[in-house]
Amino acid sequence: xxxxxxxxxxxRGGTEGERVALDPASAVTLGRSRENTVVLTDASVSREHxxxxxxxxxxWVEDQGSKNGTKVNGRRIEKASPLTPGDMLQLGxxxxxFSASGSQVTARVADVAGPATLRSIKVEEFETGxxxxxxxxxxxxxxxxxxxxxxxxxxxxxxxxxxxxxLFAFVVELASDVLRADRTALLxxxxxxxxxxxxxxxxxxxxEGDIVVSRSIARAAIEQKQxxxxxxxxxxxxxxxxQSVIQQRIHSAMCAPLWHDDRVLGLIYVDNxxxxxxxxxxxxxxxxxxxxxxxxxxxxxxxxxxxxxxGRLAEELRRAxxxxxxxxxxxxxxxxxxxxxxxxxxxxxxxxxxxDFIPAEDxxxxxxxxxxxxxxxxxxxxxxxxxxxxRAQVETGRPLADVMARLNRSIHHSVRGLRFVTLFVARIDxxxxxxxxxxxxxxxxxxxxxxxxxxxxxxxxxxxxxxPEAEYEEGxxxxxxxxxxxxxxxxxxxxxxxxxxGEEFGEEFGEExxxxxxxxxxxxxxxxxxxxxxxxxxxxxxxxxxxxxxxxAAVRLGS
Numbered sequence: 001x002x003x004x005x006x007x008x009x010x011x012r013g014g015t016e017g018e019r020v021a022l023d024p025a026s027a028v029t030l031g032r033s034r035e036n037t038v039v040l041t042d043a044s045v046s047r048e049h050x051x052x053x054x055x056x057x058x059x060w061v062e063d064q065g066s067k068n069g070t071k072v073n074g075r076r077i078e079k080a081s082p083l084t085p086g087d088m089l090q091l092g093x094x095x096x097x098f099s100a101s102g103s104q105v106t107a108r109v110a111d112v113a114g115p116a117t118l119r120s121i122k123v124e125e126f127e128t129g130x131x132x133x134x135x136x137x138x139x140x141x142x143x144x145x146x147x148x149x150x151x152x153x154x155x156x157x158x159x160x161x162x163x164x165x166x167l168f169a170f171v172v173e174l175a176s177d178v179l180r181a182d183r184t185a186l187l188x189x190x191x192x193x194x195x196x197x198x199x200x201x202x203x204x205x206x207x208e209g210d211i212v213v214s215r216s217i218a219r220a221a222i223e224q225k226q227x228x229x230x231x232x233x234x235x236x237x238x239x240x241x242x243q244s245v246i247q248q249r250i251h252s253a254m255c256a257p258l259w260h261d262d263r264v265l266g267l268i269y270v271d272n273x274x275x276x277x278x279x280x281x282x283x284x285x286x287x288x289x290x291x292x293x294x295x296x297x298x299x300x301x302x303x304x305x306x307x308x309x310x311g312r313l314a315e316e317l318r319r320a321x322x323x324x325x326x327x328x329x330x331x332x333x334x335x336x337x338x339x340x341x342x343x344x345x346x347x348x349x350x351x352x353x354x355x356d357f358i359p360a361e362d363x364x365x366x367x368x369x370x371x372x373x374x375x376x377x378x379x380x381x382x383x384x385x386x387x388x389x390x391r392a393q394v395e396t397g398r399p400l401a402d403v404m405a406r407l408n409r410s411i412h413h414s415v416r417g418l419r420f421v422t423l424f425v426a427r428i429d430x431x432x433x434x435x436x437x438x439x440x441x442x443x444x445x446x447x448x449x450x451x452x453x454x455x456x457x458x459x460x461x462x463x464x465x466x467x468p469e470a471e472y473e474e475g476x477x478x479x480x481x482x483x484x485x486x487x488x489x490x491x492x493x494x495x496x497x498x499x500x501x502g503e504e505f506g507e508e509f510g511e512e513x514x515x516x517x518x519x520x521x522x523x524x525x526x527x528x529x530x531x532x533x534x535x536x537x538x539x540x541x542x543x544x545x546x547x548x549x550x551x552x553a554a555v556r557l558g559s
Contacts, residue, residue, distance in 0.1 A: 024054035044092025086170020107185030107211035181270035188266035227256035252278035336430030342553035352379035353549035370423035433479035450482030491548035
């Protein structure tokens with residue numbers, strides 16, 4: 001990633017934001033002290049909160065031992081972490097966007113000759129599902145792993161709100177890194193003229209000048225809904241007379257439409273110009289998938305804003321909350337030496353939390369807790385489908401890893417990648433306390449031992465609904481008398497206190513407070529602990545409506 005031309009956009013609440021230029025020669029410090037490069041005057045920010053610096057060609061962020069921590073895309077960092085354009089940092093009540101290069105390099109479409117098309121893919125091939133094994137065909141194992149991690153990052157980005165411009169910068173950086181492209185550009189169709197307008201561009205060092213996309217290639221991508229892989233113009237004798245191609249030094253290029261349903265929003269283009277490293281068909285499939293996910297997010301944002309402007313969102317969310325409550329267990333469950341209790345406090349702003357307790361025929365009890373991404377009736381309906389599907393799969397007696405894989409395929413079939421689900425499922429032997437579990441991208445539950453030790457349950461795999469062929473691993477633990485297992489939704493840790501004078505937003509409840517509460521309450525009965533934790537969140541949040549659903553499930557092992 002270039003060090004030149006990068007910048008930060010610092011926002012508090014819904015403000016427009018202040019742009020701060022970055023210089024690779026100087027680190028940027030952020031905090032409440034006036035000695036910092038960027039002063040954030042708010043009690044939620046520490047005096048020396050975070051530092052952003054340039055190292056080995058990339059920008060990094062490092063927390064400076066702040067009280068409330070520094071988050072990158074919603075995850076608290078424990079050590080220096082590299083930044084990608086589009087990343088969103090959270091410092092107390094401030095959001096800091098790390099944005100794309102501010103250089104004047106852009107992309108445009110022109111009537112230039114392009115290299116021959118070596119491979120094309122109709123986007124309809126993706127409408128029946130994507131097999132990760134076919135995506136990874138021909139790739140080295142380390143590249144497949146890097147791709148899956150990158151797509152997981154895209155999925156996390158889709159769960160959170162970010163501006164469209166920040167999303168475009170994020171996607172361009174992602175495509176460039178995953179595909180090892182020298183130049184990457186994202187262009188959108190102008191709604192009035194239908195012309196393609198560049199929204200985000202990235203170029204590797206030494207790749208000078210504007211990116212020029214052949215109009216014939218762009219037309220094929222948009223009008224025929226094709227992703228195209230073109231050949232090496234430098235060595236192909238057919239292009240010796242086409243100086244426009246030779247002058248651009250394009251060795252290999254790909255272009256994919258940003259499509260969702262029957263609508264094409266624009267295209268994403270990548271090429272290699274510095275060295276003859278031709279793209280392959282597997283690369284084309286990766287780019288096509290990234291283009292589709294980008295279009296889905298853009299459309300979802302447009303639809304959400306339209307509903308909000310029309311004033312229908314509140315009513316939809318009330319219905320979602322009502323349907324959700326009708327499906328949740330009303331009372332604690334006692335089986336053998338196990339007692340499990342749960343509770344959900346819905347919000348009208350976000351819907352889709354789920355929990356359930358399912359007795360199994362083998363003397364076990366299955367506990368599930370999950371969160372459907374998104375808002376409105378669609379999220380509530382997917383939650384209803386999830387509840388029925390989990391029960392149906394559990395009743396088959398299959399291993400939990402198989403259950404999670406089947407749920408993932410079912411959800412993907414239902415939503416075609418438009419929404420995602422995080423889910424934790426555990427099967428507990430009510431006679432011995434043995435636990436098998438799978439965590440599908442959910443907040444890791446805590447196990448509070450009677451001895452005072454604490455563990456987190458991380459084994460599992462990707463969140464559900466993204467890849468139909470994703471695989472999951474099963475974790476095991478043994479609960480002993482007096483031990484406590486607590487699963488929760490992110491509405492617990494992200495609950496906010498009322499804003500103080502001069503503040504736009506209050507402080508988050510956070511993981512640190514949650515752990516402190518659990519350590520102090522680990523001897524309570526499961527039902528009492530759930531009630532007190534919910535009451536603690538409501539007390540912390542004050543009289544205002546919760547910003548997110550709050551869901552807690554606790555499992556207590558007796559003697």
